[in-house]
Amino acid sequence: MLNQKDILSTIEMIDQQHLDIRTITMGISLLSCCDPDPVRACEKIYEKITRSAERLVRTGEDIEREFGIPIVNKRISVTPMALVAGASETEDYVPFALALDRAAKTCGVNFIGGYSALVQKGMTKADEKLIRSIPEALDRTELVCSSVNVGSTKAGINMDAVALMGRIIKATADATADRDGLGCAKLVVFCNAVEDNPFMAGAFHGVGEAERVINVGVSGPGVVHHALQAVKGQPFDVVAETVKKTAFRVTRMGQLVAQEASRRLDTPFGIVDLSLAPTPAIGDSVARILEEMGLETCGTHGTTAALALLNDAVKKGGVMASSSVGGLSGAFIPVSEDEGMIAAARAGTLCLDKLEAMTCVCSVGLDMIAVPGDTPAETISAIIADEAAIGMVNCKTTAVRLLPAPGKTVGDTIEMGGLLGSAPVMPVHPESSADFIARGGRIPAPMHSLKN
Amino acid sequence: MNAIVTVVGQDRVGIIAAVCTKLAGYHVNILDISQTILQGSFTMVMAVDVGAASAPFGELQSALAALGEEMGLSIRIQREEIFNAMHTI
Numbered sequence: 001m002l003n004q005k006d007i008l009s010t011i012e013m014i015d016q017q018h019l020d021i022r023t024i025t026m027g028i029s030l031l032s033c034c035d036p037d038p039v040r041a042c043e044k045i046y047e048k049i050t051r052s053a054e055r056l057v058r059t060g061e062d063i064e065r066e067f068g069i070p071i072v073n074k075r076i077s078v079t080p081m082a083l084v085a086g087a088s089e090t091e092d093y094v095p096f097a098l099a100l101d102r103a104a105k106t107c108g109v110n111f112i113g114g115y116s117a118l119v120q121k122g123m124t125k126a127d128e129k130l131i132r133s134i135p136e137a138l139d140r141t142e143l144v145c146s147s148v149n150v151g152s153t154k155a156g157i158n159m160d161a162v163a164l165m166g167r168i169i170k171a172t173a174d175a176t177a178d179r180d181g182l183g184c185a186k187l188v189v190f191c192n193a194v195e196d197n198p199f200m201a202g203a204f205h206g207v208g209e210a211e212r213v214i215n216v217g218v219s220g221p222g223v224v225h226h227a228l229q230a231v232k233g234q235p236f237d238v239v240a241e242t243v244k245k246t247a248f249r250v251t252r253m254g255q256l257v258a259q260e261a262s263r264r265l266d267t268p269f270g271i272v273d274l275s276l277a278p279t280p281a282i283g284d285s286v287a288r289i290l291e292e293m294g295l296e297t298c299g300t301h302g303t304t305a306a307l308a309l310l311n312d313a314v315k316k317g318g319v320m321a322s323s324s325v326g327g328l329s330g331a332f333i334p335v336s337e338d339e340g341m342i343a344a345a346r347a348g349t350l351c352l353d354k355l356e357a358m359t360c361v362c363s364v365g366l367d368m369i370a371v372p373g374d375t376p377a378e379t380i381s382a383i384i385a386d387e388a389a390i391g392m393v394n395c396k397t398t399a400v401r402l403l404p405a406p407g408k409t410v411g412d413t414i415e416m417g418g419l420l421g422s423a424p425v426m427p428v429h430p431e432s433s434a435d436f437i438a439r440g441g442r443i444p445a446p447m448h449s450l451k452n
Numbered sequence: 453m454n455a456i457v458t459v460v461g462q463d464r465v466g467i468i469a470a471v472c473t474k475l476a477g478y479h480v481n482i483l484d485i486s487q488t489i490l491q492g493s494f495t496m497v498m499a500v501d502v503g504a505a506s507a508p509f510g511e512l513q514s515a516l517a518a519l520g521e522e523m524g525l526s527i528r529i530q531r532e533e534i535f536n537a538m539h540t541i
Contacts (some may be wrong), residue, residue, distance in 0.1 A: 010535055010538055256534060
């Protein structure tokens with residue numbers, strides 16, 4: 001029998017500590033929509049998505065109501081669009097993005113991911129056409145998210161793609177300059193991208209996945225923070241155990257919701273992503289967890305070690321609570337989406353170099369970081385290359401989602417609103433990386449990629 | 453199907469009576485009640501069976517929330533599975 005204390009503690013987690021399910025994401029394969037006629041292909045894409053995800057939002061809301069747990073986002077991920085659009089005889093891929101946007105609006109979801117290309121080893125003509133269309137696609141759509149995988153531990157880093165993505169990010173910022181360069185918040189550059197990630201903007205439905213699948217991303221920085229407040233001053237062993245126990249509970253709830261959604265939507269359950277995803281709300285911050293461990297401000301010395309412990313304990317606690325763990329699974333450190341990170345960046349304690357170090361020990365990478373609008377494309381490419389190198393060598397996913405803020409410089413802030421939050425513009429090194437990026441070619445895969 | 457009703461707020465005369473009457477009106481059977489005053493707040497947890505309820509879950513939920521608003525309390529009903537998932541292995 002349940003006891004009163006447990007029941008009330010769950011309610012307190014939901015009411016006061018921002019416990020929620022961050023996203024239910026339905027992955028849909030679009031491989032069956034390939035067609036030489038681009039108009040027909042777009043029709044098939046729209047039809048398949050709207051038919052497959054017709055009940056997604058309503059079902060999410062039903063579960064939310066019955067279990068009394070907020071499900072913040074309902075989303076869709078699709079097959080990387082370059083693979084689908086590549087079959088069509090056309091130079092213009094923007095209509096494919098428009099079809100995704102229309103379908104997402106019809107379904108009522110708040111984002112659709114998969115306007116993507118996987119170019120870690122080389123670019124097909126379709127990949128290149130898709131990448132070059134990203135600025136216009138993100139300008140003309142509202143809900144479409146785009147991602148490009150430029151490297152992997154197996155393939156190395158495609159430096160031609162890295163160079164191109166620097167220019168594409170700048171062009172996307174310029175295309176959406178009237179909205180503070182908002183387009184870049186929907187564009188991620190990956191190394192070792194995963195095929196079952198439910199989180200935006202990097203979600204896509206991998207080619208190794210089934211026809212349809214339900215993936216769930218949990219959250220809960222506020223709950224972890226609250227739990228750690230009860231063990232002030234105690235050794236790290238205690239901290240790790242506390243985080244594990246909390247992550248276990250949070251993940252069990254994610255597993256329950258995932259199974260329920262899978263059953264009601266008659267769609268196979270894919271994975272639960274054990275990520276601590278912050279929001280800009282007070283009390284829902286990963287940075288504040290690190291500070292709770294004894295750091296005056298996130299970004300000071302000790303931050304990387306604190307994050308390493310947190311990231312590992314979240315996984316260890318969560319892994320037993322779910323029948324299938326996947327996606328990115330770890331702590332996220334998106335600057336603009338985390339109230340504590342925003343404060344630390346504003347104070348100047350948290351800088352780009354420290355964030356890069358932090359990405360060595362947590363999931364994902366340099367995320368939602370505003371940089372000056374006049375940052376050269378080559379500098380952005382070099383930042384991507386550094387981040388991809390960390391991912392490649394450490395066999396982990398890394399990503400870059402930079403926001404060059406048009407017309408803004410260090411000291412300014414860009415406001416995106418909602419879950420995307422606001423970001424203080426952070427300085428980048430002024431010294432040039434142009435000759436480095438101009439080389440092109442490929443950085444070979446590391447020795448330990450040769451495992452066979 | 454079992455659910456958990458929680459009632460939290462300022463203590464006053466007639467809370468249990470009002471909640472029980474409302475539940476009875478929807479043909480919801482009460483399986484267990486525990487009630488206490490926690491840090492000055494009236495706190496009640498009820499396990500109920502909504503299997504034979506005369507209205508859909510959403511409607512029952514709205515009716516309880518409305519009663520809560522009327523009485524200045526927070527009243528919610530949630531399916532039991534969520535608590536089991538989080539607190540039992």
